[in-house]
Amino acid sequence: MxxxxxxxxxxxxxxxxxxNEEGLKKQLSKKLVAYTxxxxxxxxxxxxxxxxxxxxxxxxxxxxxxxxxxxGGTTLIGDPSGKDKTRTILNKETIELNKRxxxxxxxxxxxxxxxxxxxLILDNxxxxxxxxxxxxxxxxxxxxxxxxMLSFESVKQRLDREQNLSFLEFNYVLLQSYDFLxxxxxxxxxxxxGGSDQWGNIVSGIDLIKKKINTDDVFGLTSPLIxxxxxxxxxxxxxxxxxxxxxxxxxxxxxxxxxxxxDNDVSKFLGLFTDISSEKLKEISLLEGxxxxxxxxxxxxxxxxxxxxxxxxxxxxxxxxxxFSNYSSNAELPEKNKFSLDEKQVIKLRDLLVKINLCxxxxxxxxxxxxxxxxxxxxxxxxxxxxxxxxxxKKKVIKISVGKKKHGILNFL
Numbered sequence: 001m002x003x004x005x006x007x008x009x010x011x012x013x014x015x016x017x018x019x020n021e022e023g024l025k026k027q028l029s030k031k032l033v034a035y036t037x038x039x040x041x042x043x044x045x046x047x048x049x050x051x052x053x054x055x056x057x058x059x060x061x062x063x064x065x066x067x068x069x070x071x072g073g074t075t076l077i078g079d080p081s082g083k084d085k086t087r088t089i090l091n092k093e094t095i096e097l098n099k100r101x102x103x104x105x106x107x108x109x110x111x112x113x114x115x116x117x118x119x120l121i122l123d124n125x126x127x128x129x130x131x132x133x134x135x136x137x138x139x140x141x142x143x144x145x146x147x148x149m150l151s152f153e154s155v156k157q158r159l160d161r162e163q164n165l166s167f168l169e170f171n172y173v174l175l176q177s178y179d180f181l182x183x184x185x186x187x188x189x190x191x192x193x194g195g196s197d198q199w200g201n202i203v204s205g206i207d208l209i210k211k212k213i214n215t216d217d218v219f220g221l222t223s224p225l226i227x228x229x230x231x232x233x234x235x236x237x238x239x240x241x242x243x244x245x246x247x248x249x250x251x252x253x254x255x256x257x258x259x260x261x262x263d264n265d266v267s268k269f270l271g272l273f274t275d276i277s278s279e280k281l282k283e284i285s286l287l288e289g290x291x292x293x294x295x296x297x298x299x300x301x302x303x304x305x306x307x308x309x310x311x312x313x314x315x316x317x318x319x320x321x322x323x324f325s326n327y328s329s330n331a332e333l334p335e336k337n338k339f340s341l342d343e344k345q346v347i348k349l350r351d352l353l354v355k356i357n358l359c360x361x362x363x364x365x366x367x368x369x370x371x372x373x374x375x376x377x378x379x380x381x382x383x384x385x386x387x388x389x390x391x392x393x394k395k396k397v398i399k400i401s402v403g404k405k406k407h408g409i410l411n412f413l
Contacts, residue, residue: 072125
Protein backbone atom coordinates (compact mmCIF):
# COMPACT_ATOMS: atom_id res chain seq x y z
CA MET A 1 0.00 0.00 0.00
CA UNK A 2 1.42 3.39 -1.03
CA UNK A 3 2.54 5.64 1.83
CA UNK A 4 0.63 8.91 1.85
CA UNK A 5 2.02 12.30 2.81
CA UNK A 6 0.11 12.23 6.10
CA UNK A 7 1.30 8.69 6.94
CA UNK A 8 4.87 9.71 6.25
CA UNK A 9 4.93 12.91 8.31
CA UNK A 10 3.36 11.05 11.23
CA UNK A 11 6.02 8.34 11.07
CA UNK A 12 8.82 10.95 10.99
CA UNK A 13 7.52 13.07 13.89
CA UNK A 14 6.24 16.14 11.97
CA UNK A 15 2.56 15.80 12.80
CA UNK A 16 0.88 17.61 15.68
CA UNK A 17 -2.63 18.73 14.70
CA UNK A 18 -4.76 18.99 11.59
CA UNK A 19 -7.92 21.07 11.30
CA ASN A 20 -9.71 18.40 9.21
CA GLU A 21 -7.58 15.31 8.77
CA GLU A 22 -10.23 13.20 7.01
CA GLY A 23 -10.94 16.01 4.59
CA LEU A 24 -7.23 16.48 3.85
CA LYS A 25 -6.78 12.74 3.23
CA LYS A 26 -9.40 12.94 0.47
CA GLN A 27 -7.54 15.85 -1.14
CA LEU A 28 -4.18 14.05 -1.34
CA SER A 29 -5.03 12.65 -4.76
CA LYS A 30 -5.21 16.21 -6.12
CA LYS A 31 -2.46 18.70 -6.99
CA LEU A 32 -2.30 20.41 -3.61
CA VAL A 33 -0.51 23.68 -2.83
CA ALA A 34 0.66 24.45 0.74
CA TYR A 35 2.50 27.36 2.29
CA THR A 36 4.47 28.31 5.37
CA UNK A 37 5.25 31.86 6.42
CA UNK A 38 8.66 33.07 7.57
CA UNK A 39 9.03 36.55 9.02
CA UNK A 40 12.26 38.37 8.19
CA UNK A 41 13.43 39.23 11.71
CA UNK A 42 17.12 38.31 11.16
CA UNK A 43 19.69 37.88 8.39
CA UNK A 44 19.26 34.11 8.58
CA UNK A 45 16.84 31.49 9.78
CA UNK A 46 18.03 29.06 12.45
CA UNK A 47 17.30 25.39 13.12
CA UNK A 48 14.17 26.40 15.01
CA UNK A 49 12.67 26.97 11.52
CA UNK A 50 14.04 23.73 10.13
CA UNK A 51 11.00 21.57 10.88
CA UNK A 52 8.81 23.84 8.74
CA UNK A 53 11.38 23.90 5.92
CA UNK A 54 11.66 20.10 6.02
CA UNK A 55 7.85 19.85 5.97
CA UNK A 56 7.80 21.86 2.75
CA UNK A 57 10.64 19.72 1.38
CA UNK A 58 8.70 16.52 2.16
CA UNK A 59 5.50 17.99 0.70
CA UNK A 60 7.36 18.69 -2.55
CA UNK A 61 8.89 15.19 -2.62
CA UNK A 62 5.34 13.80 -2.60
CA UNK A 63 4.64 15.75 -5.78
CA UNK A 64 2.87 18.77 -4.30
CA UNK A 65 3.70 22.47 -4.72
CA UNK A 66 5.22 24.39 -1.76
CA UNK A 67 5.01 28.15 -1.30
CA UNK A 68 7.41 30.05 0.94
CA UNK A 69 5.75 33.23 2.12
CA UNK A 70 8.27 35.79 3.32
CA UNK A 71 6.82 38.26 5.79
CA GLY A 72 8.09 41.51 4.36
CA GLY A 73 4.80 43.01 5.51
CA THR A 74 4.04 41.12 8.71
CA THR A 75 7.58 41.61 10.02
CA LEU A 76 6.70 45.31 10.21
CA ILE A 77 4.03 44.31 12.76
CA GLY A 78 5.63 41.48 14.77
CA ASP A 79 4.07 38.13 15.59
CA PRO A 80 3.24 37.90 19.34
CA SER A 81 3.02 34.07 19.22
CA GLY A 82 5.41 32.44 21.66
CA LYS A 83 6.76 35.81 22.84
CA ASP A 84 6.48 37.35 26.29
CA LYS A 85 7.29 40.84 25.07
CA THR A 86 6.94 42.95 21.95
CA ARG A 87 9.38 42.12 19.18
CA THR A 88 11.85 44.80 18.13
CA ILE A 89 10.25 46.82 15.34
CA LEU A 90 12.53 46.74 12.28
CA ASN A 91 12.66 49.34 9.54
CA LYS A 92 11.90 48.52 5.90
CA GLU A 93 15.57 48.64 4.84
CA THR A 94 16.61 46.05 7.43
CA ILE A 95 13.69 43.79 6.55
CA GLU A 96 14.56 44.01 2.83
CA LEU A 97 18.18 43.05 3.56
CA ASN A 98 17.08 40.14 5.76
CA LYS A 99 14.64 38.98 3.09
CA ARG A 100 17.34 38.82 0.41
CA UNK A 101 19.68 36.83 2.62
CA UNK A 102 16.98 34.42 3.82
CA UNK A 103 15.83 33.65 0.27
CA UNK A 104 19.06 31.81 -0.58
CA UNK A 105 18.47 29.30 2.24
CA UNK A 106 15.40 27.78 0.58
CA UNK A 107 17.28 27.10 -2.64
CA UNK A 108 19.25 24.41 -0.80
CA UNK A 109 16.21 22.64 0.61
CA UNK A 110 13.67 22.91 -2.20
CA UNK A 111 13.53 22.57 -5.99
CA UNK A 112 13.05 25.73 -8.07
CA UNK A 113 13.07 24.09 -11.50
CA UNK A 114 9.95 25.56 -13.13
CA UNK A 115 8.27 22.16 -12.99
CA UNK A 116 4.63 21.71 -12.01
CA UNK A 117 5.55 21.38 -8.33
CA UNK A 118 8.41 23.87 -8.37
CA UNK A 119 8.67 25.85 -5.15
CA LEU A 120 7.53 29.46 -5.17
CA ILE A 121 8.72 32.36 -3.01
CA LEU A 122 6.33 35.24 -2.36
CA ASP A 123 6.42 38.31 -0.12
CA ASN A 124 3.27 39.47 1.66
CA UNK A 125 4.49 43.08 1.55
CA UNK A 126 3.41 43.05 -2.10
CA UNK A 127 -0.26 43.00 -1.11
CA UNK A 128 -0.32 44.14 2.53
CA UNK A 129 1.40 47.44 1.66
CA UNK A 130 -1.43 48.33 -0.74
CA UNK A 131 -4.30 47.78 1.69
CA UNK A 132 -6.67 50.64 2.47
CA UNK A 133 -7.22 50.68 6.23
CA UNK A 134 -10.93 51.53 6.14
CA UNK A 135 -11.67 48.92 3.46
CA UNK A 136 -9.57 46.31 5.28
CA UNK A 137 -11.30 46.83 8.63
CA UNK A 138 -14.74 46.75 7.00
CA UNK A 139 -14.11 43.70 4.80
CA UNK A 140 -11.72 41.65 6.93
CA UNK A 141 -11.78 43.02 10.48
CA UNK A 142 -15.56 42.64 10.63
CA UNK A 143 -15.15 38.86 10.28
CA UNK A 144 -13.18 38.54 13.55
CA UNK A 145 -14.50 38.24 17.08
CA UNK A 146 -12.45 40.09 19.68
CA UNK A 147 -13.85 37.69 22.31
CA UNK A 148 -12.33 34.79 20.42
CA MET A 149 -9.05 36.60 19.74
CA LEU A 150 -8.67 37.15 23.49
CA SER A 151 -8.84 33.38 23.97
CA PHE A 152 -5.76 32.74 21.80
CA GLU A 153 -2.86 31.35 23.83
CA SER A 154 -0.42 34.03 22.63
CA VAL A 155 -2.81 36.76 23.84
CA LYS A 156 -3.90 35.02 27.06
CA GLN A 157 -0.32 34.50 28.23
CA ARG A 158 0.52 38.18 27.84
CA LEU A 159 -2.66 39.30 29.60
CA ASP A 160 -2.32 36.74 32.42
CA ARG A 161 1.22 38.00 33.10
CA GLU A 162 0.05 41.60 32.79
CA GLN A 163 2.62 42.08 30.02
CA ASN A 164 2.04 44.68 27.34
CA LEU A 165 0.34 43.53 24.14
CA SER A 166 0.20 46.39 21.66
CA PHE A 167 -2.74 47.00 19.33
CA LEU A 168 -0.21 46.56 16.52
CA GLU A 169 0.54 42.95 17.58
CA PHE A 170 -3.14 42.26 18.31
CA ASN A 171 -3.82 42.83 14.60
CA TYR A 172 -1.21 40.31 13.46
CA VAL A 173 -3.75 37.48 13.22
CA LEU A 174 -5.87 39.54 10.81
CA LEU A 175 -2.92 39.99 8.47
CA GLN A 176 -1.84 36.33 8.61
CA SER A 177 -5.43 35.26 7.95
CA TYR A 178 -5.63 37.66 5.02
CA ASP A 179 -2.41 36.10 3.65
CA PHE A 180 -4.10 32.68 3.57
CA LEU A 181 -7.16 34.16 1.86
CA UNK A 182 -4.94 35.87 -0.73
CA UNK A 183 -2.92 32.71 -1.43
CA UNK A 184 -6.07 30.61 -1.71
CA UNK A 185 -7.69 33.08 -4.12
CA UNK A 186 -4.64 33.80 -6.31
CA UNK A 187 -2.58 30.61 -6.14
CA UNK A 188 -5.04 27.85 -5.21
CA UNK A 189 -3.18 27.30 -1.94
CA UNK A 190 -5.45 25.27 0.35
CA UNK A 191 -3.05 24.15 3.13
CA UNK A 192 -1.07 26.13 5.69
CA UNK A 193 1.77 24.56 7.68
CA GLY A 194 3.03 26.03 10.93
CA GLY A 195 4.39 25.33 14.37
CA SER A 196 2.00 24.43 17.18
CA ASP A 197 2.10 28.04 18.40
CA GLN A 198 0.47 29.10 15.10
CA TRP A 199 -2.70 27.04 15.59
CA GLY A 200 -4.94 29.99 16.47
CA ASN A 201 -3.67 32.07 13.55
CA ILE A 202 -4.12 29.18 11.10
CA VAL A 203 -7.66 28.39 12.26
CA SER A 204 -8.54 32.09 11.96
CA GLY A 205 -7.33 32.10 8.37
CA ILE A 206 -9.42 29.04 7.53
CA ASP A 207 -12.49 30.62 9.11
CA LEU A 208 -11.95 33.80 7.09
CA ILE A 209 -11.71 31.85 3.82
CA LYS A 210 -14.88 29.92 4.63
CA LYS A 211 -16.77 33.15 5.35
CA LYS A 212 -15.54 35.02 2.28
CA ILE A 213 -15.49 32.20 -0.29
CA ASN A 214 -17.77 29.54 1.24
CA THR A 215 -15.52 26.48 0.87
CA ASP A 216 -14.54 23.64 3.19
CA ASP A 217 -11.48 22.56 1.21
CA VAL A 218 -8.92 24.50 3.26
CA PHE A 219 -6.72 22.95 5.92
CA GLY A 220 -4.20 23.72 8.62
CA LEU A 221 -1.48 21.35 9.74
CA THR A 222 0.89 22.02 12.62
CA SER A 223 4.08 20.36 13.80
CA PRO A 224 4.98 19.92 17.48
CA LEU A 225 7.38 22.18 19.33
CA ILE A 226 10.70 20.33 19.04
CA UNK A 227 12.71 20.11 22.25
CA UNK A 228 15.88 18.24 23.10
CA UNK A 229 15.95 15.32 25.53
CA UNK A 230 16.79 17.69 28.40
CA UNK A 231 13.75 19.86 27.64
CA UNK A 232 15.51 22.77 25.92
CA UNK A 233 14.04 24.48 22.88
CA UNK A 234 15.50 23.11 19.66
CA UNK A 235 18.25 25.23 18.13
CA UNK A 236 19.15 27.25 21.20
CA UNK A 237 22.62 26.78 22.71
CA UNK A 238 24.74 28.54 25.29
CA UNK A 239 26.52 30.26 22.41
CA UNK A 240 23.26 31.34 20.76
CA UNK A 241 21.15 30.26 17.79
CA UNK A 242 22.27 27.58 15.33
CA UNK A 243 22.01 29.50 12.06
CA UNK A 244 21.42 28.04 8.59
CA UNK A 245 23.85 30.27 6.68
CA UNK A 246 27.62 29.90 6.76
CA UNK A 247 27.98 33.67 7.16
CA UNK A 248 26.39 33.33 10.60
CA UNK A 249 27.67 29.85 11.50
CA UNK A 250 30.39 27.87 9.74
CA UNK A 251 29.53 24.46 8.20
CA UNK A 252 31.99 22.90 10.66
CA UNK A 253 30.14 24.36 13.66
CA UNK A 254 26.82 23.33 12.13
CA UNK A 255 28.17 19.79 11.70
CA UNK A 256 29.42 19.78 15.30
CA UNK A 257 26.02 20.87 16.62
CA UNK A 258 24.40 17.75 15.16
CA UNK A 259 27.35 15.50 16.07
CA UNK A 260 26.90 16.53 19.71
CA UNK A 261 23.25 15.42 19.79
CA UNK A 262 22.38 13.43 22.92
CA ASP A 263 21.80 9.67 22.59
CA ASN A 264 18.07 10.07 23.28
CA ASP A 265 17.58 12.53 20.41
CA VAL A 266 19.48 10.83 17.57
CA SER A 267 16.61 8.79 16.09
CA LYS A 268 14.13 11.65 16.47
CA PHE A 269 16.42 14.15 14.75
CA LEU A 270 17.29 11.73 11.94
CA GLY A 271 13.57 11.38 11.27
CA LEU A 272 12.92 15.12 11.28
CA PHE A 273 16.00 16.63 9.70
CA THR A 274 17.34 14.12 7.15
CA ASP A 275 16.09 12.19 4.13
CA ILE A 276 17.32 8.75 5.24
CA SER A 277 14.85 5.95 4.64
CA SER A 278 12.29 4.90 7.23
CA GLU A 279 13.79 1.38 7.14
CA LYS A 280 17.24 2.73 8.07
CA LEU A 281 15.60 4.83 10.77
CA LYS A 282 14.07 1.73 12.36
CA GLU A 283 17.48 0.03 12.44
CA ILE A 284 19.08 3.04 14.12
CA SER A 285 16.32 3.24 16.74
CA LEU A 286 17.53 -0.15 18.06
CA LEU A 287 21.14 0.95 18.55
CA GLU A 288 22.58 1.55 22.00
CA GLY A 289 25.74 2.82 23.66
CA UNK A 290 28.84 3.28 21.52
CA UNK A 291 26.95 2.19 18.39
CA UNK A 292 25.07 5.49 18.50
CA UNK A 293 28.26 7.41 17.71
CA UNK A 294 28.07 6.30 14.08
CA UNK A 295 24.42 7.36 14.01
CA UNK A 296 25.42 10.81 15.27
CA UNK A 297 28.02 11.13 12.53
CA UNK A 298 25.37 10.09 10.00
CA UNK A 299 23.04 12.76 11.42
CA UNK A 300 25.74 15.42 11.21
CA UNK A 301 26.71 14.40 7.66
CA UNK A 302 23.16 14.29 6.32
CA UNK A 303 21.95 17.53 7.92
CA UNK A 304 25.06 19.42 6.81
CA UNK A 305 24.83 17.96 3.30
CA UNK A 306 21.27 19.26 2.91
CA UNK A 307 22.04 22.69 4.35
CA UNK A 308 25.57 23.35 3.04
CA UNK A 309 26.23 20.76 0.33
CA UNK A 310 28.05 17.43 0.24
CA UNK A 311 31.53 18.95 -0.11
CA UNK A 312 31.18 21.05 3.05
CA UNK A 313 29.73 18.06 4.90
CA UNK A 314 32.70 15.85 4.00
CA UNK A 315 35.15 18.60 4.88
CA UNK A 316 33.51 19.09 8.29
CA UNK A 317 33.69 15.37 9.05
CA UNK A 318 37.35 15.18 7.99
CA UNK A 319 38.25 18.16 10.16
CA UNK A 320 36.41 16.63 13.08
CA UNK A 321 38.35 13.37 12.71
CA UNK A 322 41.65 15.28 12.63
CA UNK A 323 40.74 17.26 15.73
CA PHE A 324 39.16 14.49 17.78
CA SER A 325 41.75 11.78 17.09
CA ASN A 326 45.28 12.39 15.85
CA TYR A 327 45.28 16.15 15.72
CA SER A 328 46.64 17.67 12.55
CA SER A 329 47.64 21.27 11.96
CA ASN A 330 45.78 20.93 8.64
CA ALA A 331 42.45 20.76 10.46
CA GLU A 332 40.21 23.70 9.72
CA LEU A 333 38.47 25.40 12.64
CA PRO A 334 36.44 28.64 12.62
CA GLU A 335 38.60 31.73 13.07
CA LYS A 336 36.91 32.47 16.40
CA ASN A 337 38.44 29.24 17.76
CA LYS A 338 41.99 30.30 16.85
CA PHE A 339 44.50 32.62 18.45
CA SER A 340 48.06 33.59 17.49
CA LEU A 341 50.99 34.41 19.75
CA ASP A 342 54.45 35.68 18.79
CA GLU A 343 57.66 34.57 20.46
CA LYS A 344 57.75 37.48 22.91
CA GLN A 345 54.18 37.12 24.14
CA VAL A 346 52.82 35.13 27.08
CA ILE A 347 49.17 34.32 27.72
CA LYS A 348 47.45 32.70 30.67
CA LEU A 349 45.52 29.56 29.79
CA ARG A 350 42.37 30.89 31.49
CA ASP A 351 42.44 33.99 29.24
CA LEU A 352 43.14 31.95 26.11
CA LEU A 353 40.06 29.79 26.71
CA VAL A 354 37.89 32.91 26.55
CA LYS A 355 39.68 34.30 23.46
CA ILE A 356 39.13 31.07 21.49
CA ASN A 357 35.49 30.84 22.61
CA LEU A 358 35.83 27.65 24.65
CA CYS A 359 34.61 29.43 27.80
CA UNK A 360 32.36 32.44 28.27
CA UNK A 361 34.29 34.10 31.09
CA UNK A 362 37.52 33.99 33.05
CA UNK A 363 35.72 32.58 36.09
CA UNK A 364 34.26 29.76 33.99
CA UNK A 365 37.67 28.95 32.50
CA UNK A 366 39.23 28.79 35.99
CA UNK A 367 36.57 26.26 37.04
CA UNK A 368 37.14 24.19 33.91
CA UNK A 369 40.90 24.13 34.49
CA UNK A 370 40.63 23.22 38.17
CA UNK A 371 38.11 20.47 37.43
CA UNK A 372 40.57 18.78 35.04
CA UNK A 373 38.47 19.40 31.92
CA UNK A 374 41.18 21.33 30.03
CA UNK A 375 43.95 19.69 27.98
CA UNK A 376 46.82 21.01 25.91
CA UNK A 377 47.69 18.58 23.11
CA UNK A 378 45.96 15.86 25.13
CA UNK A 379 47.78 16.61 28.40
CA UNK A 380 45.60 17.68 31.32
CA UNK A 381 46.39 21.06 32.91
CA UNK A 382 44.90 21.87 36.34
CA UNK A 383 46.86 25.02 37.23
CA UNK A 384 44.52 28.02 36.80
CA UNK A 385 47.58 30.30 36.51
CA UNK A 386 49.27 28.23 33.80
CA UNK A 387 50.95 30.34 31.11
CA UNK A 388 51.65 29.54 27.48
CA UNK A 389 54.65 30.86 25.54
CA UNK A 390 56.50 29.76 22.42
CA UNK A 391 59.68 28.91 24.35
CA UNK A 392 57.95 25.92 26.00
CA UNK A 393 56.71 24.31 22.77
CA LYS A 394 58.55 22.89 19.79
CA LYS A 395 55.45 22.82 17.56
CA LYS A 396 54.02 25.86 15.81
CA VAL A 397 50.45 24.78 16.44
CA ILE A 398 48.98 23.30 19.63
CA LYS A 399 45.47 22.08 20.36
CA ILE A 400 43.47 23.32 23.35
CA SER A 401 40.50 21.23 24.47
CA VAL A 402 37.72 21.68 27.02
CA GLY A 403 36.06 18.33 27.58
CA LYS A 404 35.66 16.03 24.59
CA LYS A 405 33.71 18.33 22.30
CA LYS A 406 35.24 21.82 22.43
CA HIS A 407 38.53 22.48 20.67
CA GLY A 408 40.64 25.44 19.67
CA ILE A 409 44.04 26.24 18.21
CA LEU A 410 46.98 28.34 19.43
CA ASN A 411 49.38 29.33 16.65
CA PHE A 412 52.93 30.40 17.47
CA LEU A 413 54.20 32.99 15.01
